[in-house]
């Protein structure tokens with residue numbers, strides 16, 4: 374093989390490697406896609422955790438559209454069988470925070486998947502009723518969701534350890550009774 378050919382071989386090999394690297398960094402893109410950021414002041418984070426994170430985890434706002442958060446905040450005295458009533462000032466402050474970060478108010482990829490899977494007038498009462506959620510969780514056996522370790526789909530953190538931080542990375546998923554999730 375002459376030197377010119379060797380040069381081409383190296384070039385081809387390099388192209389192959391770069392191709393593989395680009396594909397691997399498609400993973401970076403995917404991880405970005407599996408998380409939902411929340412823009413909040415430390416005070417909003419504190420208030421949200423203390424008022425909306427005591428009975429269950431503080432759900433990332435970017436998984437429900439603004440109209441659904443309005444509905445939740447407008448009916449706190451009858452909230453899934455509980456009374457979660459708050460004073461008017463707190464409701465207003467939290468509602469502003471939730472709406473600013475709502476699924477249809479941000480353009481991060483995962484939020485858009487959630488908001489665009491809903492029909493225009495549809496106001497879901499739960500994240501776990503949103504079309505995209507249902508589709509992504511359809512393979513999980515009912516028996517596991519109802520098990521004492523989980524209880525219901527509302528307990529995101531039982532399978533997604535960093536759900537409260539808005540991370541739903543595939544590599545982090547641990548389903549009680551099944552362990553590491555392999556699609």
Ligand code: HEC
Nearest residue numbers: 424425428432445453455456457498499500501525526527
């Ligand atoms: C007194 C307890 C309590 C407080 C405080 C509370 N919740 Fe809840 N919340 C519940 C219960 C119970 C459920 C139903 C959970 C289930 O079905 O497993 C629920 C469910 C939810 C869901 C639906 C979860 C899903 O499956 O998608 C959302 C959203 C929600 N709460 C938002 C809030 C917000 C926002 C606040 C603060 C303003 C709040 N909650 C405060 C008790 C509470």
Ligand code: HEC
Nearest residue numbers: 500501509518523525526527528529532541546548554556
């Ligand atoms: C019983 C375990 C379990 C619970 C509870 C659960 N999830 Fe998941 N979730 C999974 C599994 C498993 C997958 C991966 C599904 C797949 O790839 O086939 C997943 C995937 C996801 C994804 C990724 C979708 C994508 O675009 O790739 C998001 C977002 C998500 N879950 C959000 C939530 C939220 C929010 C909650 C709570 C309201 C929740 N999950 C509750 C097991 C669970």
